[in-house]
Amino acid sequence: MEPIQYTPYMAMLSLTAEMVLDQAIRNYREQMLYQKIDCALAKGDEASFISLTNELKLLKL
Known part of the structure; x- marks a missing residue:
């Protein structure tokens, strides 16, 4: 069997x-973050909201 030549x-x-x-x-991670933010x-829960929105901002960079 010969090796595959890429x-x-x-x-x-x-x-x-x-x-x-x-x-x-x-896209999946973004959808999950939006659900958790909602x-x-x-x-x-202000602390979770801030944490999740910051994570979403980083994801969108």
Whole structure:
């Protein structure tokens, strides 16, 4: 069995797949933070709200 020879096209596909996965993870994390922020607002938990919004700001950089 011969080893796989990676071509520039395969490298580009790999990079694209990694970028798509990173964006999906970022979107999921953002949605979860928005949900937690909503819960903190509903409970009146100011400390959690501030912490979560700061985390969201960092995520959006």
